[in-house]
Amino acid sequence: VQLVESGGGSVQAGGSLKLSCTATGFTFEDVHAAWYRQAPGRRCELVSAFYRDGDTYYSRSVKGRFTISRDNAKGMVYLQMNNLKPEDTAMYYCGPEGDYEVCFWDQGTQVTVS
Numbered sequence: 001v002q003l004v005e006s007g008g009g010s011v012q013a014g015g016s017l018k019l020s021c022t023a024t025g026f027t028f029e030d031v032h033a034a035w036y037r038q039a040p041g042r043r044c045e046l047v048s049a050f051y052r053d054g055d056t057y058y059s060r061s062v063k064g065r066f067t068i069s070r071d072n073a074k075g076m077v078y079l080q081m082n083n084l085k086p087e088d089t090a091m092y093y094c095g096p097e098g099d100y101e102v103c104f105w106d107q108g109t110q111v112t113v114s
Helices: none
Strands: 002-006 009-011 017-024 033-038 045-050 056-058 066-071 076-081 090-096 109-113
Touching: 002 090, 017 033, 017 090, 017 109, 033 066, 033 076, 045 066, 045 076, 056 066, 076 090
Parallel strands: 009 109
Antiparallel strands: 002 017, 017 076, 033 045, 033 090, 045 056, 066 076, 090 109
16 A cells, blocks of 8 residues: 655745645545644644545634545545645645554654744
């Protein structure tokens, strides 16, 4: 299994970023897809999930600002992040929903908001 995230960067508060994720070894169409994040000294946090039935989940801290989407034809999962805040600064990871271990072995993509 390999996960590749991209789209992170450094932005000012109020800015936007769109994260992308692709996977090998499985397809997001077959699982509940999710985005996680981990800031230094903090635990791995589930940010958003896209369930197989089309339902979505957002953590309280990002609801209304982030949007998760999935393109099954391309095997991609995205996270559109708007109105970014300094507290959104973290390493972001994608993976199957419930698989918090991605925060430990996956490379992720860094988001820094100043």
